[in-house]
Amino acid sequence: MTLSVQDVHTYYGRSHVLQGISLDVADGETVALLGRNGAGKTTTMRSIVGLTPARRGRITLDGTDITGLTTHRIARHGIAFVPSGRRAYASLTVRQNLALSIRRSSDSGGWTLDRVLETFPKLQQLSDRRAGHLSGGEQQMLKLGRALLSVPRILLLDEPTEGLSPAIVSDLGRWLGILKEEKITVLITEQNALFALKYADRGYIIEKGLVRHEAPASELRESTEIQRYLGVAASA
Numbered sequence: 001m002t003l004s005v006q007d008v009h010t011y012y013g014r015s016h017v018l019q020g021i022s023l024d025v026a027d028g029e030t031v032a033l034l035g036r037n038g039a040g041k042t043t044t045m046r047s048i049v050g051l052t053p054a055r056r057g058r059i060t061l062d063g064t065d066i067t068g069l070t071t072h073r074i075a076r077h078g079i080a081f082v083p084s085g086r087r088a089y090a091s092l093t094v095r096q097n098l099a100l101s102i103r104r105s106s107d108s109g110g111w112t113l114d115r116v117l118e119t120f121p122k123l124q125q126l127s128d129r130r131a132g133h134l135s136g137g138e139q140q141m142l143k144l145g146r147a148l149l150s151v152p153r154i155l156l157l158d159e160p161t162e163g164l165s166p167a168i169v170s171d172l173g174r175w176l177g178i179l180k181e182e183k184i185t186v187l188i189t190e191q192n193a194l195f196a197l198k199y200a201d202r203g204y205i206i207e208k209g210l211v212r213h214e215a216p217a218s219e220l221r222e223s224t225e226i227q228r229y230l231g232v233a234a235s236a
Helices: 041-048 071-076 094-100 113-119 121-125 136-149 166-181 193-199 217-222 224-230
Strands: 003-012 015-025 030-034 056-061 079-082 154-158 185-189 202-207 210-216
Touching: 003 041, 015 030, 015 041, 015 185, 015 210, 030 041, 030 166, 030 193, 030 217, 041 079, 041 154, 041 185, 071 079, 079 136, 094 113, 094 136, 113 121, 113 136, 121 136, 136 166, 166 185, 166 193, 185 193, 193 217, 193 224, 202 217, 202 224, 210 217
Parallel strands: 030 185, 030 202, 079 154, 154 185
Antiparallel strands: 003 015, 003 056, 202 210
16 A cells, blocks of 8 residues: 555644545555545645644555654655645746756656656746746646656645646646556545546545545446535536
């Protein structure tokens, strides 16, 4: 088992957001974490990478306890977090942003700078542009490219379609397909549930910081009850 979250409780101040969440992501899987706004999806991601540390519970990666480690030490264990929103170094160029994430390792996992630019050709065209001048979709490409250059063992994608045009969402789906072919382990949170379930192997439904349902993605896609609960209206 690559990633295991066991009975994790996380607070913002006195607000008890995660109330004992547990989930697993196996090697090579794509797992979707779904729920309404405020259910605790992003907090789960932030707890895994140590940005909002868990007060109780245990988080392990291949059996190694990473609970309570600082974010940079967790990253060194091979967890790459791609947050929602615009999170690039605005004053640096695209190429400079990517260069900062290159991991000096004999095991590159095939994700060199040249390969990232081949996978995201728009980044090649924009390589000398400052990241602060990129569109939302271009910044999403840049964030994914940076994450892949860190040679992740597991990739955490938080609301990747947020604010993107339908055309860019379609491109994002193609990129997720590439990650599945490469057998890169992915945990993805999404408001666009049908989009996430199209590429996921399994899915978890969370409510008020607890897992309420877990099933294969195919089962969740076909469940009208789950779709009504999630308020699914957007097409994948």
